[in-house]
Amino acid sequence: MNPKIKWLRDKIARLDMQGMIISNPLNIKYLLNIDAEGVLLLTRKENIYITDSRYIEHVNTILTIDDDIIVWNVTDVSQDDYENFFMFCENVGFEENYVTYAKYKEYMHKYKINNLVETENLIEKQRIIKDTEEIEKIKKACNITDNCFEYLKTYIKKGMTEIQIAKAIENYFLENGADGIAFDTIVASGENSSMPHAVPTNRKISSGDIITIDMGCKYKGYCSDMTRTIFVEYVQEYIKPIYDLVLTEQKKVQKELKEGITTKTISKIVEVDFKQKNKDLIHALGHSIGLEVHEEPILSSRAPEIMIKENMVFANEPGIYISGKFGVRIEDTILINKDNCESLTKSDKEYCIIQG
């Protein structure tokens, strides 16, 4: 049997559930590595994936006999079949954070289930720890992102707009093996860089500009996330202390983030250091990365506290924003190893001054 399905069956058995309905396509992608629309049922004896004719061929290409999954075409499933799937099941789990209230009621009725019980993100929690294959995919996404940054260093010229640069990034990803972007690319120049979630505009790049570039791609479904703050022709003096502070803290996180520290403690380190310089960490220090670019846990003193463990993957992204003037953010995608953490995005973080 597919080892992730085996894990899930053991897990729900320990929670006194005799079955589970998995509807979130990202959880299904995680468990079975298929990109399709459908629903996965773990019944007492079988693992059943119900999809439609558009996806049957793709699904049968990916799944092997060893996966031990029975694939049904939705048009072949009768009401009797639905009622039989969970017959004699006392408790059947479902994804209460994905399934709408209307769908919940539909499931109760269609499958004739007595107890549809909440599973408290149990698959999402397992997704926090990455396996070798997942790490390889994230590494590849990070590698494409690094190469894109190298390309940008010579591509960006004065007179170009933020939108133009953002498009060039997205084209680069598509033309260099990525599935696509992991999130809307941020290119924020001059005073626009003071907004952490700036949307690219038609503002033209000029000499002396600071440019924050926050970009990431997907490779086989897995995301990268990297930010570099760069300069056009020269670095304005008033920016340097802020840049140096952000970079120092980003490297400090890289040094301190390892198995055994908590999400809250690591965030507090940066918050306290920023505070000493009269600055605030206005967004989270980071977040888990995987099939989604923003996953839990969040590296923040305000989010639920989680112990950092080996094979977690995070964004490490401290930033300082001077309202209406400029902002600096430096971000890497990092992998937690046993005794240290490893940056999976490897682009240089020292002052990058492009010749426009």
Place this chain on the structure above:
Amino acid sequence: MNPKIKWLRDKIARLDMQGMIISNPLNIKYLLNIDAEGVLLLTRKENIYITDSRYIEHVNTILTIDDDIIVWNVTDVSQDDYENFFMFCENVGFEENYVTYAKYKEYMHKYKINNLVETENLIEKQRIIKDTEEIEKIKKACNITDNCFEYLKTYIKKGMTEIQIAKAIENYFLENGADGIAFDTIVASGENSSMPHAVPTNRKISSGDIITIDMGCKYKGYCSDMTRTIFVEYVQEYIKPIYDLVLTEQKKVQKELKEGITTKTISKIVEVDFKQKNKDLIHALGHSIGLEVHEEPILSSRAPEIMIKENMVFANEPGIYISGKFGVRIEDTILINKDNCESLTKSDKEYCIIQG
């Protein structure tokens, strides 16, 4: 008070609800014309929009005193406030097709509501009939789409890939006033055109090719949707009877679709005509269009039957697909008037032969 909010308050009152929680951002966009993250509460006496600091400025730019909406920053809302919002409300409506089961439980707890009741897509149902402003936005989106098609007639050349053409379409939209694409553009050439949902590939356009182009953009949130099937240098003889049949049926729909006919009847007309020629209508004949490109009702004999009314907007998109060989689809965005229907996309539908 904002007239749509007034309508909604009257509507829920008639359904014996003393309040409603609106969470779906598209429904909030429809009601208030704001693009933000937040939740709209209709309480016994007030209309409250709770958002966060990222959106307060935008929201205050859009809403006027006449809208009669009180804007709260989420950080200023205490647990007491939440409990007061629906005090003395017996029944409070919510969007059961948008809100997850977990969120439903959170609402019950946070707002201390006795009866959180289903509203059966009442806002979505209202969205089916467009008002003058909405129609103007859809017309503008259709106009940009028509202009893009004119541009494509001279842009497309032999040797270009489907991906390249799809990107040119998306760039055209962005550079000509659209917010962006309404859906992933389909450019399917040669045998790829036999798949209704083809994804653009690196296949190169060559002489004698058939190309199906299904494209649409958004203008101020509202969508257009148009398909044209075109030819490179000449039309292969075996395609002509299929093209002619699809075009005849598409025009027939345009003639028959008006107030008083049902979604099922109009679809049956095409199904029967196709059947006579030994062909099948393998997807729906069309769908409503608005803030989303695919909205209900669906023009299909298998979907719930709805009476067509004035000021509905639909895609009219019959298609025939010869497996492994080619496909023809012709689609317009159309507006239902009192006595006829009006095509909002106006690009020519007769044989379009480009000189590659």
